[in-house]
Amino acid sequence: MDLYAGVLAAEPRAVGRAISLIENRDAQAEALIDRLYPHTGKALMIGVTGSPGAGKSTLVDRLIDRERGAGRKVAVIAVDPSSPFTGGAILGDRLRMQSHATDPGVFIRSMASRGSLGGVAAATGDAVRVLDAAGYDTVFIETIGVGQTEVRVVELSDLVLLVLMPGAGDEIQAMKAGVMEIGDIFVINKKDLPGADRLRLEVEYVLSFKNPQGGSDEPVVMASAVNDQGIDELAAALGRRLAQSRADGSLERRRRFRIGRELEGILSRKIHELLDVHVEVSKQLGGWIEELYRKEARPYALVEQQIERFLKDRGKEADT
């Protein structure tokens, strides 16, 4: 069975291999995504972000229970920042999700966030497409931390869950990173810790600015994932929010916006590949750096000149 058929048959090894191809930017991945494309568009993509230690993994674990209970197949992609120290993904607390390891209706995968910010978001998007084609109904995109990479990764989801916990200045961090803006549902996890009620008030206060017409659309749910408290409320809020965004057209708008972002990302990557082949950026960069370091060239003029040369050469080639 080839990879394409394997993914459509929801063969876990085929799905895993397809995601690895995406992660490694293998040339085969693009053709595969294009072939799978007509089979996508059914899965619901839920981004889960929040500070490290806020309990995102446990919360997702509990939500998997609810999704499975409702008969839906679930996939989780955990996006981890890669560190020059370790060179790979930090799996850590993902291990907790092992409770679902033997359930064929659950697929869990960690992806290292190598490369550029845009590259990470693109790889995540393509991985979701594979899972979508494979028939997973709900795909959770869980991030490790809550910075601009994470915002970029989850902002293209159908729905974003922001997980906060009392203390540790989480709320300030979240606001700084611009995460408050992208959250659709706010979870205050570890609700038994001191400061949970104050945090709730703060979140509601910030949300009141987001909807200046008065009243906030975004539910704030108090939960304790470890004790399985508040999860049914959260699942219900998720369902309501989803129904609402289907009804008012915002889900469709969001998906169109996502497609646009993805297109721009592909365009940008393709152009870079071309430039690398034709202007031989990697090969010539050393010489250009030398000229600039010695102030024998000027940066913008140099680039302008190289682009003109590239367009001439490539244009001729495309003509013949």
Place this chain on the structure above:
Amino acid sequence: MDLYAGVLAAEPRAVGRAISLIENRDAQAEALIDRLYPHTGKALMIGVTGSPGAGKSTLVDRLIDRERGAGRKVAVIAVDPSSPFTGGAILGDRLRMQSHATDPGVFIRSMASRGSLGGVAAATGDAVRVLDAAGYDTVFIETIGVGQTEVRVVELSDLVLLVLMPGAGDEIQAMKAGVMEIGDIFVINKKDLPGADRLRLEVEYVLSFKNPQGGSDEPVVMASAVNDQGIDELAAALGRRLAQSRADGSLERRRRFRIGRELEGILSRKIHELLDVHVEVSKQLGGWIEELYRKEARPYALVEQQIERFLKDRGKEADT
């Protein structure tokens, strides 16, 4: 006096206007940077990053005192994340630096980090070039937080100061964001708070992995910026580190690397501008999204096709 002459004459208003042009991606900015380029290369660029609240502004304020005491002209660029809420830079505690407001040897400027990650780093780099040409000896690039944007902005500095404070899980956040890797000097500020010594041990432990050949090159300085304690030690460590990086060639290597990154950035932006004019991305995107949303097209194939068309058209044009 035109802007070029004004910058070279260190006219504060000309310098400020030049930086505004850069910030707004004004077409004039590129020509100005190219003209100023031969006059750059003298300033020392010091990145200062760390979690919000770690006391970076106060620390920079104290370091300005030392630089001025040594007869050097100093500029500070505070890079702030912009928020969809406020739409601008959070100036907040920058105000503390007002103590230097009347000193003509000090230039302080806040830049909002609008746009892409790469765009922010590029704008910061160009702003440094203006300040360099204007004769500022030391340019501090101070970030608000400590995420991937911040890493990207300061990693191109000649020297990076990472400011940590006890408590609040700063060290974990910093390690997650990959900041530990780019730090040259580590400052544990608010050293009188409980946990400062433990944090120092943790930082030294992490640094021991960075230099597996044993022993850490990176100084860890205990400070209390508010009480002006540890600042002379920090200034001395900065001086030593700088002398060392000049001697062992690492400063030169770093600057060449920076030029390379900047070139790649310019190349990428120019190509995007071209594409926007010739493939009319902004104009056509809506139609493409529609086709993809209806599954009537496939993303990678669509982009490939557009690029071929663009190259043919532009190539012909460049030929004539």
